[in-house]
Amino acid sequence: MSVEAEIRQMLMVALEPIRLDVINESHMHAGHAGSPGTGESHFRVLVVSPQFNGRSRVERHRLVNEALGDLLRKRIHALALATFAPGEAIRA
Amino acid sequence: MSQQAIHDHIAKLVSDNDVVLFMKGTKGMPQCGFSHQVDTILQHLGVDYKPVNVLESMEIREGIKSYTNWPTVPQLYIKGEFVGGCDIVREMFQAGELQEMLSEKGVTHNEGTMQA
Numbered sequence: 001m002s003v004e005a006e007i008r009q010m011l012m013v014a015l016e017p018i019r020l021d022v023i024n025e026s027h028m029h030a031g032h033a034g035s036p037g038t039g040e041s042h043f044r045v046l047v048v049s050p051q052f053n054g055r056s057r058v059e060r061h062r063l064v065n066e067a068l069g070d071l072l073r074k075r076i077h078a079l080a081l082a083t084f085a086p087g088e089a090i091r092a
Numbered sequence: 093m094s095q096q097a098i099h100d101h102i103a104k105l106v107s108d109n110d111v112v113l114f115m116k117g118t119k120g121m122p123q124c125g126f127s128h129q130v131d132t133i134l135q136h137l138g139v140d141y142k143p144v145n146v147l148e149s150m151e152i153r154e155g156i157k158s159y160t161n162w163p164t165v166p167q168l169y170i171k172g173e174f175v176g177g178c179d180i181v182r183e184m185f186q187a188g189e190l191q192e193m194l195s196e197k198g199v200t201h202n203e204g205t206m207q208a
Contacts, residue, residue, distance in 0.1 A: 061177070
């Protein structure tokens with residue numbers, strides 16, 4: 001399974017989002033220092049989940065980080081993250 | 093150094109300095125796009141922060157992740173409190189919350205108006 005598909009699956013299960021965008025931006029970073037060159041290293045994720053209600057930004061990011069676990073630690077080089085509770089204005 | 097010793101070292105860094113940025117690269121010359129964004133915001137706000145280049149120390153690079161329970165760098169600390177990584181700092185800056193936080197905690201800065 002691609003890293004993108006794994007991200008999608010893990011976040012769907014853990015966060016039950018009402019919106020989930022996962023964008024692979026690896027091509028934008030190909031060849032820069034530290035880029036692993038796997039073609040699936042840099043991702044931008046937008047999540048809208050009821051689980052974010054009443055939670056701070058740090059708490060929301062921790063929920064995402066924990067949901068991704070080893071995938072984030074070992075295979076994802078960079079993750080740009082935007083988190084919203086339902087009804088919050090989305091600024092992607 | 094043991095992990096405890098590294099954590100003690102980090103605890104001292106964030107208590108001895110009002111604003112600490114654990115980053116890849118150095119102030120004004122970051123080696124990573126995310127570190128670059130936070131550096132730009134802090135410089136724009138005229139915040140005199142203490143940079144810690146994790147690329148110079150594998151022990152701090154790994155130690156800061158376990159210390160904060162946060163898997164990525166950069167990491168911003170203000171008055172000993174973990175504020176967040178790049179996305180959080182940028183969102184707070186754009187909402188004016190970072191400026192408010194600096195004021196509340198008595199950290200010298202100016203009111204930047206640029207949108208990062």
